[in-house]
Amino acid sequence: MPATDDRLTDLLLRWDELRQEGRPPTADELCPDDPELQVKLRDRIRQRERIEAMLQPSTLDAAESRSSPPPIPHVPGYEILEVIGHGGMGVVYKARHKALNRVVALKMILSGPAASPTERARFLSEAEAAAGLQHPNIVQVYEVGEHTGRHFLAMEYVPGGSLAARLTPDGLDPRAAAELLLPLAEAVQHAHEHGIVHRDLKPANVLISSEFRVPSSEPGNSKLETRNSELKIADFGLAKRLDADGGHTQS
Template identity: 55%
Template sequence: MIEPASPEFNPTSPSKVGRLERACDRFEEAWKAGQRPTIASFLTDQEGQEHPFMLRDLLVLDIAYRRRTGERPAPEDYLRHFPTDAAVIDSAFAEASAELKECKAPSFIGFPGPVPAIPGYTVLCELGRGGMGVVFKARQQGLNRLVALKMILAGDLAGPEAAARFLAEAEAVARLQHPQVVQIYRIGDHGGRPFLEMEYVAGGSLADRLDGTPWAARDAARLIESLARAVQHAHSFGIVHRDLKPANILLTIEGLPKLTDFGLAKSLGADVGLTQTGSIIGSPR
């Protein structure tokens, strides 16, 4: 992250975060309307301490939208306009390149409707999908952090059972505060399609990591211990996951496991009527 020009500038100040977020929203709206907004026009009232933060965020957005149109932006394109901000430009390109590289599928083929344009977020790519939901990698603009956005795949066509399961996941995980459980930051709604803003875990899933080669006993035991503690934490709150599998275990860059996808979780003692007699729960093997 670019260091502020002065220690007095606090990027998490609500008023300043709001100002940066609104400017980024207007910049994106211009791109989506078919315009070619210039970064300089959005920096006119962002002098001094806020300049590097605003410039970096707008650069990341501009690079992403130019790439979507088939262009290949280069740092030199921006150095001509901002010759004294080479470090900020280099940082923005490093972020944009890392985001593009981390995404498994930098496209949205199969998602119903256009690429979701959710206010306050820059959707970068699709990370994965299951029978009910799709997960996108996105940047939360106000706090400039990477997040995972999970949405119901069927959208407006989703039945009440799918919507209820989706909301049940948010309710279940909101009760859990454990370092080995993926956290949900907030729940929102976009165009009638509910979504969860979740912690982004950059190391992929355990399923991606397994290649049929046995792990060293100590490494395997350490992984199972961490997961067992996370599962016990859920059980202590009366929550049973019901779909534990390698694909639902994410890994940090350091290799620490985090349990995710509580869409089929059951709260003991709560009869929410989501499972009919004879229903198959979880992933058949």
């Protein structure tokens, strides 16, 4: 049932989000009122963990994995270089577009051909939302495609990782935070003007260039030494599209 698939996918995303925060919930905790859904969610969590185990070998197997890397997907026209991230639904590879000799970020559904219709629809919704936005602070989409049942999304490669990985426990002083947020607010406004609401904006979904330096929270160090274009909003997987009347959203 589509409604059940939607809820299952949302619960899996919530499970992954809490897991990344260091407090992975059980299926019973996520849907205590629905025993049947608990069973399905446990199966999906086990499937996800098996896939992730193949993508990220344990420390004991690290030496062997360096000499025998896990299989990587074949995407015509691209050379897959390495895994650079994965989350609740997708895995992201650093890849090279052979014809253009351009390094890109290649995102694919984690479960590949086994993905549910809801996962595929959400993945394609992300592609559609991001591809329609042209802004210096939004990750650019180059291509959307599919090969042997695996949907992929070729995007701008931003080498510095996420803002979440750069922030310190002390955070930022108000002035530095305001300067940091200004280009992101402009990007969000651009998306809204094109009928797109991100819905999952957080430091983990803000990518930065390798040269960018997060300002210190110490007095006198609040000035940002960065260009606005070095901050990029990514991951429109939970985005909603505003309808023509405004104010209402749809998947």
